[in-house]
Amino acid sequence: MGTLHIVGLGPGDPDSIPLGSYEMMRRGFPVVLRTREHPAVKRLEEAHVPFESCDDLYQTSDTFDAVYEAIVARLIHLAEHHPHVVYAVPGHPLVAERAVQMLLAQPHPGVEVELGPGQSFLDLAVASLGIDPIEGLLLLDGLALRQDQLNPRLHTFIAQVYDRDVASDVKLTLMQLYPDEYEVVIVRAAGVRGEERIERVPLYEIDRLPWLNHLTTLYVPPASEAAVLYRDLHEAPRIVEVLRGPNGCPWDRKQTHASLRKYVIEEAYEVADAIDAGDPDHLAEELGDLLLQILLHARIAEEAGEFALRDVFAGLAAKLVRRHPHVFGEEVAETPDDVRGIWEQVKQDERRNEEREESALSGVKFAGPALGVAQEVQKAAAKVGFDWSNEDDVWQKVKEEMNELDMERRREPRDGAKLAAEAGDLLFAVVNLCRFLKLDAESVLAQATRRFARRFRYVEERLRSDGGSWETASPEALDAYWNEAKIAFSPSN
Numbered sequence: 001m002g003t004l005h006i007v008g009l010g011p012g013d014p015d016s017i018p019l020g021s022y023e024m025m026r027r028g029f030p031v032v033l034r035t036r037e038h039p040a041v042k043r044l045e046e047a048h049v050p051f052e053s054c055d056d057l058y059q060t061s062d063t064f065d066a067v068y069e070a071i072v073a074r075l076i077h078l079a080e081h082h083p084h085v086v087y088a089v090p091g092h093p094l095v096a097e098r099a100v101q102m103l104l105a106q107p108h109p110g111v112e113v114e115l116g117p118g119q120s121f122l123d124l125a126v127a128s129l130g131i132d133p134i135e136g137l138l139l140l141d142g143l144a145l146r147q148d149q150l151n152p153r154l155h156t157f158i159a160q161v162y163d164r165d166v167a168s169d170v171k172l173t174l175m176q177l178y179p180d181e182y183e184v185v186i187v188r189a190a191g192v193r194g195e196e197r198i199e200r201v202p203l204y205e206i207d208r209l210p211w212l213n214h215l216t217t218l219y220v221p222p223a224s225e226a227a228v229l230y231r232d233l234h235e236a237p238r239i240v241e242v243l244r245g246p247n248g249c250p251w252d253r254k255q256t257h258a259s260l261r262k263y264v265i266e267e268a269y270e271v272a273d274a275i276d277a278g279d280p281d282h283l284a285e286e287l288g289d290l291l292l293q294i295l296l297h298a299r300i301a302e303e304a305g306e307f308a309l310r311d312v313f314a315g316l317a318a319k320l321v322r323r324h325p326h327v328f329g330e331e332v333a334e335t336p337d338d339v340r341g342i343w344e345q346v347k348q349d350e351r352r353n354e355e356r357e358e359s360a361l362s363g364v365k366f367a368g369p370a371l372g373v374a375q376e377v378q379k380a381a382a383k384v385g386f387d388w389s390n391e392d393d394v395w396q397k398v399k400e401e402m403n404e405l406d407m408e409r410r411r412e413p414r415d416g417a418k419l420a421a422e423a424g425d426l427l428f429a430v431v432n433l434c435r436f437l438k439l440d441a442e443s444v445l446a447q448a449t450r451r452f453a454r455r456f457r458y459v460e461e462r463l464r465s466d467g468g469s470w471e472t473a474s475p476e477a478l479d480a481y482w483n484e485a486k487i488a489f490s491p492s493n
Helices: 019-025 041-046 055-060 064-081 098-105 121-129 164-174 203-208 235-244 250-254 257-277 280-303 309-322 336-354 370-383 391-410 416-436 441-465 475-488
Strands: 002-008 031-033 084-089 111-115 137-141 155-159 183-188 197-202 216-220
Touching: 002 019, 002 064, 002 098, 019 084, 031 064, 055 064, 064 084, 064 098, 064 111, 084 098, 121 155, 121 183, 121 216, 164 203, 164 216, 183 203, 197 203, 235 250, 235 280, 257 280, 280 309, 370 416, 370 441, 391 416, 416 441, 441 475
Parallel strands: 002 084, 002 111, 031 084, 137 155
Antiparallel strands: 155 216, 183 197, 183 216
């Protein structure tokens, strides 16, 4: 069995090579460097330590993943033919060394991997900038940076920003969160005498610096400006938590799921209206208002121990993966119709798994405008024979419900729950009557509302033209104006 000893060369300065690493490389074992482009290599050359490097693999491979795979293959081959092989990397073996992680994750028969000492560049970079990592620190790879990794409240170090192309990609990713002028720090060769360079520059300039190299790290300080923090995905939930807290907003603190129900519907309609208007800025604003409702409901639920916002995200993510087996699984879908078929099949499977009793109402979607849902419920019940015999019977039911509501409203003291129940029964009966009259209740009410609005505006115009006002106009005058409006805006107009 061969042993692969992985050691670190330290952050850069030749005098900072860990003693254990230096002694291991001087034992006469085959030494492989990931790269010879490191200041500490000078000390190996002075000590006449023979070595080979993997720099040639960077020239012959198309991607970094291919480079790392080739490095692993080379090291395993050597370890299979030598009892001891030393692999030396810049800094620390466990910091920003993908090939090392691959070696540890994929054991190879006949080869034992042993980690040795090292010192990360991060130690010296933190010391050079006077930062305490306990305040919260992110260390990210400039070659694979994603905006979902960013947290503006933390000290952020982005390693491997070794040329202007990488710096440009890093800059564009950071600009999703930070302003163009946000001050960042470029740290090159921290702690290396004669090569260390630390400069503060605005973010938009980082890919214009000609002196970037393989020892360059970008530091992004924690943000305190609202312009940055407000763009972070965690900030709005934090603000909602404050609003619901002991010293928060009295209105927000008293809200419940039930009291917010109408606002969810209202905001959804406003989103739809913004889509129809084709105004992106207005749509972004309305989507924010709808998101507020989601955050409030999630916060209320968390306070009650029901669920948290992360449960909402987890449920959504699981459903998206489950309902897209053609993306995340083995199914194949080449057309939108294929996708629709898969989607419906998955939904049917989910309903079967819920083990609900079959009902004539199983196919009714109760999520929707109340009038439309009432119509669908009545149609579903009618299909199995649970329905009125004729239109006159429905009309009698409407009058019966009107009388019951009238009796309830006259009762003292009033019972709000019973009033709501009787009013609901009346509305449901009217929807039934519309169905028998072959009218769509939703459309009928929408038309009536628009008709009322036109007539109301007519009355406003007549008041203004006659020099009157709502405060001074008599009931008789308002009735006269309203009758004029009914003629001007009759249902046939």
